[in-house]
Every structure is written in C-alpha cells, then in structure tokens.
Amino acid sequence: MSFEEDDGQSGYVSELLEGGYLEGAEIGAAKAFLAGGDLSPPQQYVFDSFVLRKHEPGACKRCRNGIDWPEKYESKHNGGFCGYCANVIHKADRDD
Structure with missing residues (x-):
C-alpha cells in the first residue's frame, strides 16, 4: 500500500x-x-x-465513535476527541 x-x-x-x-x-x-x-x-x-x-487513541471521548486515521495524531493531543467533537468543544469554549 x-x-x-x-x-x-x-x-x-x-x-x-x-x-x-x-x-x-x-x-x-x-x-x-x-x-x-x-x-x-x-x-x-x-x-x-x-x-x-x-x-x-481509542474511540472519541465525547461521541464514542472511532477516530479516523487522519485525526488520530491530533486526538493524542486534544484529550482524545475526534475532529468534529474537538471543534464543537473548542467553539463552545470560545462562546463562554
């Protein structure tokens, strides 16, 4: 491959x-x-x-779905979240 x-x-x-x-x-x-x-x-x-x-990194800690290969490395650094959930969390933190 x-x-x-x-x-x-x-x-x-x-x-x-x-x-x-x-x-x-x-x-x-x-x-x-x-x-x-x-x-x-x-x-x-x-x-x-x-x-x-x-x-x-395992499944996403928020949605529990598997994390795709392109998102796994970032997941190791963002607390274990998939790209979508990391974005939702980041956006919610900005809105506070």
Whole structure:
C-alpha cells in the first residue's frame, strides 16, 4: 500500500515517527512500512503491537465513535476527541 493509496494510516505513522513517539524496533518497523516494502513477520508484529496498538487513541471521548486515521495524531493531543467533537468543544469554549 502506498502513501497515496491508504486511508491516512501512513500519515499517522509518519507523524508518530516525526513526533518522536517511536523508539528502537518501532522506528525500523515504521520506516519499513512507510517505504512500502513487505514487512518481515517480526517487523509486522512490532508494527501492529507497538506502533499501531500502543499509540491507538481509542474511540472519541465525547461521541464514542472511532477516530479516523487522519485525526488520530491530533486526538493524542486534544484529550482524545475526534475532529468534529474537538471543534464543537473548542467553539463552545470560545462562546463562554
């Protein structure tokens, strides 16, 4: 899967890498994924377990819906909200 073909997963992995969230084998697995090559079984395990699952923000804390790949990195920084709910909360805070 190339960066242009996926649903935002590559962007999220790239942001985790650039943001300094990954370490050790996680960095190698993330770079291999972003390069578009096939991951070896150990790399795939590290990628699935320690890149994706470890950094999964979970469901939105307001609406409980899943958070799309393009919004996951921001969700890690806004308290765990999807883009829509983060905007609603931000707007409500401005109106107070």
